[in-house]
């Protein structure tokens with residue numbers, strides 16, 4: 001036989017004895033409040049919300065649950081000691097004062113982890129970066145971004161034939177990372193989103209983000225040939241900055257959908273500076289005139305590129 005939590009009399013049906021049974025407007029079934037074990041948030045109106053004062057949040061929860069929105073009662077929350085471990089439950093009582101008549105409602109706190117803490121703890125991945133032909137500076141760049149932002153983390157890294165597949169915890173930050181990679185190093189960036197599941201708690205759909213990124217195969221100091229231009233790159237990126245070696249001036253170009261060729265660089269020495277600068281042809285060892293000007297001394301080690309039989313000095 002159960003007994004009434006209010007007066008101790010035997011109870012035949014329900015929680016309270018006949019006398020203590022709360023009036024219908026404050027009879028609330030199943031007051032079960034989900035709390036996160038790791039952070040101060042509770043599940044309220046179908047989503048996780050932060051709280052600063054637990055008792056106030058419980059009151060808010062109860063008010064929201066009341067079928068009749070009456071204002072003629074007061075709620076007091078009586079909390080025992082709480083064990084916040086995930087999976088633990090704490091039973092407690094809510095004291096309702098309606099016109100100086102008190103009712104005790106049984107309630108429960110259920111500890112679990114909110115979505116955010118689950119992700120943080122178990123490394124749930126929201127998106128994947130398919131990184132192809134990465135250089136060390138690109139991997140370093142990604143790692144520095146993750147290091148700087150505590151909300152951004154790598155969940156899993158898998159080497160594949162042409163690079164790396166990296167899973168991240170946040171699709172928002174992964175999207176931003178893709179943009180930053182393209183801006184900084186240039187190359188091919190493709191993003192797509194796909195439906196991967198349903199959150200049973202909130203019925204929200206889950207989309208994961210796929211980002212494909214392949215940087216240009218050249219970096220700072222390399223010489224590329226595109227549109228009959230010979231450009232020594234000073235800053236690769238979405239917009240490539242460099243020096244046009246033929247016209248001897250600064251240029252910036254957009255390589256999107258353009259073909260380019262990376263020129264081989266040769267090491268050689270300056271053989272003459274008067275009347276024109278000459279270097280030793282790295283293949284024939286003949287002294288040949290270079291096409292462009294530079295501040296060099298005889299015997300100095302220099303780098304050159306060859307294009308259509310012409311020699312260009314590099315910075």
Ligand SMILES: [Zn+2]
Nearest residue numbers: 004007017020
């Ligand atoms: Zn009773």
Ligand SMILES: [Zn+2]
Nearest residue numbers: 036039114117
């Ligand atoms: Zn949490």
